[in-house]
Amino acid sequence: MWSEYQKYRITYLCDLLEIGTDYTGPEFNWEELRQEVDSEKFDQLSSLLKDAFGLDSKVLNDNKYFLLYFWGIFLWDEDIPFETRFRIAQKIINLGRLIRKANEREVDNVESDSVKNDEEVIAIILGEPEYGNTEIARWYLLAGLDAIAFFLQNFKLSDNEEDDNGNDRELIKIVAEAMNLARNCPRFFLKALDITFNLTLGYFESTITSYALGLNPNIGPDYLELPFEVFFPDTLFGTDPSILSLVCLLRHEDDEVRRKAAYAGASLLTWGSSFKSHIYVLNRMAPTSGLLPVIIAGIAENTSFSFVGKRIINFLEELGRTEEKTEVPLIIRAVCDSLLKKKTKRKSRALEEFIKYIMDLKTNSRARLAGALLAQAYGYKEYALVLYESLSKRDQKAFESFVENGVIPKLRDKDSEESAIVSSVVSTNYEIARKMHRTIFEEKDSLFPGFEIDSSERVPSLRYNLPPREYYLKKMLENKEDKVQILEKVLEKHPYEFTAYMELANEYFTLGMEEDCRRTLETGVEKIQELLRKLNLRNYMIEFSHHHNRPILMLFKDFGDFLRMRGSNLAKATQIFEWMLVVEPMDFLNAKNSLLNCYFRQRNFIKAEKLLEWYEDENSLDFVMGRAFIYYIRRNIERANLELSLAKRMNPYVIDILLMGIDPEELDNVEIELEKKEAIIYALEYEKVWKSYPRVMRWLKNQRR
Numbered sequence: 211m212w213s214e215y216q217k218y219r220i221t222y223l224c225d226l227l228e229i230g231t232d233y234t235g236p237e238f239n240w241e242e243l244r245q246e247v248d249s250e251k252f253d254q255l256s257s258l259l260k261d262a263f264g265l266d267s268k269v270l271n272d273n274k275y276f277l278l279y280f281w282g283i284f285l286w287d288e289d290i291p292f293e294t295r296f297r298i299a300q301k302i303i304n305l306g307r308l309i310r311k312a313n314e315r316e317v318d319n320v321e322s323d324s325v326k327n328d329e330e331v332i333a334i335i336l337g338e339p340e341y342g343n344t345e346i347a348r349w350y351l352l353a354g355l356d357a358i359a360f361f362l363q364n365f366k367l368s369d370n371e372e373d374d375n376g377n378d379r380e381l382i383k384i385v386a387e388a389m390n391l392a393r394n395c396p397r398f399f400l401k402a403l404d405i406t407f408n409l410t411l412g413y414f415e416s417t418i419t420s421y422a423l424g425l426n427p428n429i430g431p432d433y434l435e436l437p438f439e440v441f442f443p444d445t446l447f448g449t450d451p452s453i454l455s456l457v458c459l460l461r462h463e464d465d466e467v468r469r470k471a472a473y474a475g476a477s478l479l480t481w482g483s484s485f486k487s488h489i490y491v492l493n494r495m496a497p498t499s500g501l502l503p504v505i506i507a508g509i510a511e512n513t514s515f516s517f518v519g520k521r522i523i524n525f526l527e528e529l530g531r532t533e534e535k536t537e538v539p540l541i542i543r544a545v546c547d548s549l550l551k552k553k554t555k556r557k558s559r560a561l562e563e564f565i566k567y568i569m570d571l572k573t574n575s576r577a578r579l580a581g582a583l584l585a586q587a588y589g590y591k592e593y594a595l596v597l598y599e600s601l602s603k604r605d606q607k608a609f610e611s612f613v614e615n616g617v618i619p620k621l622r623d624k625d626s627e628e629s630a631i632v633s634s635v636v637s638t639n640y641e642i643a644r645k646m647h648r649t650i651f652e653e654k655d656s657l658f659p660g661f662e663i664d665s666s667e668r669v670p671s672l673r674y675n676l677p678p679r680e681y682y683l684k685k686m687l688e689n690k691e692d693k694v695q696i697l698e699k700v701l702e703k704h705p706y707e708f709t710a711y712m713e714l715a716n717e718y719f720t721l722g723m724e725e726d727c728r729r730t731l732e733t734g735v736e737k738i739q740e741l742l743r744k745l746n747l748r749n750y751m752i753e754f755s756h757h758h759n760r761p762i763l764m765l766f767k768d769f770g771d772f773l774r775m776r777g778s779n780l781a782k783a784t785q786i787f788e789w790m791l792v793v794e795p796m797d798f799l800n801a802k803n804s805l806l807n808c809y810f811r812q813r814n815f816i817k818a819e820k821l822l823e824w825y826e827d828e829n830s831l832d833f834v835m836g837r838a839f840i841y842y843i844r845r846n847i848e849r850a851n852l853e854l855s856l857a858k859r860m861n862p863y864v865i866d867i868l869l870m871g872i873d874p875e876e877l878d879n880v881e882i883e884l885e886k887k888e889a890i891i892y893a894l895e896y897e898k899v900w901k902s903y904p905r906v907m908r909w910l911k912n913q914r915r
Contacts, residue, residue: 212649212656218677220657223279224263225682233274236308240274243281243301246294251284254651262657264703278302283647285361296381299358303387456492457501460508472512475505479521481528490529502529502537503544503622511548519560523567530571539577540623542568546580547621555588565593579605580621583612659706660741663750671751672742674758678709693717706741708734708761712768724776731769738762754798766790767799774808775895784808803832810899815840831861831892839899842906854913863889865914868900869907 256270270276281298284290362384459471478488493502506525509518522545530538549561561584568581582597586609598609608619656662656675664671686700687693697714700707711734718727752759770786773779787805791797802825809818819840822833834857841850857864867889876882876890900906 212653216649217656217675220259220279221677221679222681223275224259224265225679225685226275227265227269227273228263229682229685230269231275231685236305236312238301238305238308240277243298244277246298247277247280248284248287248290251287251290251647252280255280255283258650258654258657262654282358283650285358287647295361296384299362300384302358303384307387457504457508460505460512468508468512472509472518475509476513476518476521479506479509479518479525481525487525487528489525490532490534493534500540500623502534503540506541507544507548507622510545511552514558515549515564516556516558516560519558519564523560523564526567538571539573542571542573542577543580543621543623546584547618549584550587550618550621557588557590561588562590562593565590569593569597575600575602575605576621579608579619582609583618583621586613661745663745663747667751669749669751670747671753671756672745672759673753673756674762677758678761679704679707680709683707683709683713687713694721706737708738708765711737712761712765715768715772728772728776728778731765731772734765735769738765750793751795752793754794754796763790763794763799767801767804770801771804774804774811777811780808780812784812800830802828803830806832806836807895810836810839810896813899815843819844829856829860831857831864831888832896834860835864835892835896839906842909843903850909851913854910858913861885861889861892864892865910867893868897869911869914872897 256267256276259265259270259276260267281302285295285298287295362381456471456475460468460475462468462471475489478492481487481490489502489505493505506522510522526538526541529535529541545564549555565581565585568578568584571577578597578600582594582601585591585594585597594609598606601609611617612619658675660675661672662675664673683700686696690696694714694717697710697717700710701714704710711730715727715730715734718724718730752763754760754763766786767790770783770790773783773786784805787801787808790799790801791805794801802821806818806821809815809821818836822837822840825833834853838850838853838857841847841853854865863883863886867886872890872893876886900910
């Protein structure tokens with residue numbers, strides 16, 4: 211199956227091609243890259259994208275991004291000679307390096323006060339999901355480096371001594387460069403993780419990739435730690451990339467980046483009586499092992515141990531009480547190894563307590579050797595001797611060698627080496643990436659409009675096939691005056707781009723062309739129903755939490771609201787909202803509120819009463835006022851008074867505006883209070899119902915006093 215990552219990547223590629231975004235990075239010899247192309251496969255991929263996205267052949271043939279995408283896929287194709295693919299990998303890796311350097315030069319030219327304060331940077335992190343203008347295209351190029359890194363990592367060096375070792379040295383150099391670029395690129399980790407769009411292209415990348423790209427070097431600990439907070443909105447799904455990104459930051463080539471990341475990471479070590487350490491939780495959900503020793507050693511290496519030592523000890527004590535207690539000796543060895551390699555060695559109370567902790571711990575000889583070496587190197591020789599006595603003979607010799615020659619023996623477990631972690635991630639993704647070019651052709655139907663069915667639950671869950679082309683629409687409409695004509699052409703070419711129906715309907719409504727607005731919404735809804743009928747399912751769900759489904763549910767909601775507010779077809783509007791509450795019971799779009807209004811407008815108070823009972827915990831203004839109305843006409847005056855009293859506390863304007871009438875023009879007043887605006891909107895939707903019952907209006911006047 212296509213991963214969500216692959217779908218977003220190919221859709222984004224088509225957006226770039228269709229809106230004509232040109233490559234703006236460093237100059238490069240593209241003709242050499244093009245000459246190596248396998249023409250049959252290139253034509254096959256071109257044909258698929260032409261059929262699926264309606265792209266022009268010339269655009270595909272001439273575009274540099276399509277050429278890079280082709281090689282990002284077919285670098286895995288073993289039908290193409292390795293020598294050819296290796297030459298391409300060299301060229302693309304070199305281009306990635308040039309882009310990073312170009313970005314760093316651009317940042318140097320920006321005034322130092324371009325980022326004024328922490329709040330501004332946090333706003334950037336949580337704002338636009340991708341870089342703007344030309345930078346978005348450069349980032350797309352770097353997104354392909356993961357595949358190249360995987361490709362290079364999984365070709366073994368020659369075992370034949372007679373072979374030209376110069377080629378091996380060149381391969382080692384290119385692999386190192388590829389991994390250096392790709393390991394700082396969250397897509398390198400996100401690729402195999404089928405997580406939601408806002409995380410894949412959200413603030414993880416906004417924070418982390420700025421380092422990989424050489425952009426925004428001013429990031430500090432206070433907001434660097436945001437993506438690693440487990441309780442931060444939506445991030446529970448993103449803990450895999452966050453923990454791996456932290457590893458990358460702690461191994462970054464920039465000293466200042468490492469220091470900031472280490473202090474941010476240190477704040478996540480705390481382990482309370484009612485909660486587990488964030489780093490512990492993140493590690494439990496990570497897709498590869500060996501992360502804790504690297505992270506905690508990186509924190510120790512890049513901070514003051516007097517600051518972080520006590521936190522590390524507390525973390526290890528708590529970890530020792532969990533099922534991951536076998537990690538404790540590995541962490542000790544990694545931390546000691548980092549501290550031994552520090553150029554400046556200072557005694558501290560925290561360091562002494564750490565050594566004592568090792569002495570008191572029932573652990574293996576290798577961990578105790580690490581403690582003995584640390585004690586010896588930092589001047590705690592009496593502790594070193596105590597630990598020496600408990601070592602195995604082999605480890606005693608290693609200690610003696612250190613005392614005589616200063617040679618530090620290998621302390622870290624091989625699985626906790628950074629290279630081993632990266633290799634583990636690579637191997638996890640390797641098969642997926644290697645088969646990517648086959649997947650594209652074997653499952654090409656995944657690029658055409660339709661629903662995928664998840665049958666793992668009792669009621670099948672539907673997911674629309676492709677992501678909405680938000681970037682494409684944004685660029686097509688940017689600074690354009692005749693948006694109606696543009697959107698009509700978009701829908702003529704892309705009749706299943708449901709966001710475009712809503713955009714066009716909004717333009718028609720703004721121009722006062724209500725019939726065209728209705729027709730546009732209805733056409734979009736009919737397109738969705740056409741796809742649903744093909745499934746031949748009686749029961750299903752369309753969850754709003756899946757990003758691809760959102761335009762579909764929003765289009766139904768807009769159409770239903772149009773029919774409801776115009777009163778042109780309340781029966782159809784009611785049917786839409788009842789259907790929405792069945793297929794999306796979480797009701798992120800508040801279809802229940804629109805349905806309640808439909809029932810009231812139709813004077814169907816029996817169904818309205820049942821809806822109010824079903825959502826008895828709903829306390830929006832229309833539900834509270836609805837309960838007050840129903841209780842009164844059912845002659846439950848006491849309950850009616852209670853609900854109306856609650857409504858008055860919620861909104862002091864609502865009764866007055868219902869009694870005195872509405873001035874809709876007030877809604878255009880930008881200075882209007884939010885509560886008054888809410889009351890006017892409520893009155894616009896419910897005034898006729900209330901005023902058609904004089905007895906209810908008299909009660910309302912009495913309650914106003």
